[in-house]
Amino acid sequence: MKSNWEKKHGEGIIYLELHDYGLAVGQHDGNMESDSASSCPFEEFLSGRFQEFIRQNFGAVVLAEVVAAVQDRLAPHQKTD
Numbered sequence: 001m002k003s004n005w006e007k008k009h010g011e012g013i014i015y016l017e018l019h020d021y022g023l024a025v026g027q028h029d030g031n032m033e034s035d036s037a038s039s040c041p042f043e044e045f046l047s048g049r050f051q052e053f054i055r056q057n058f059g060a061v062v063l064a065e066v067v068a069a070v071q072d073r074l075a076p077h078q079k080t081d
Contacts, residue, residue, distance in 0.1 A: 001069045005062055014057050018069055025050050042070045 003018040012029040023045045026037025040049045046067070054063045 001072055002065060003069065005058060005066070007058055009057065016054065016058070016062075016066060018066075018073065023050060023066070023070065025053060042074055045070055046074075 024039040
């Protein structure tokens with residue numbers, strides 16, 4: 001399942017990254033010195049944090065993809081009998 005999204009925004013890039021225990025959102029102008037980012041645990045994201053930012057900057061389809069990816073990471077691994 002996808003864990004990184006990027007979108008050109010003006011002269012820079014907006015990005016989303018799923019890490020082991022949380023989501024990072026940020027932007028940069030093509031170099032690490034200009035990077036500005038914030039993150040939160042998956043549970044906080046599912047409670048709404050960053051969702052409007054993602055919807056406004058990436059659209060509802062990407063928001064749905066991110067929610068599904070986060071839910072997949074949080075889902076307990078179940079055995080099938």
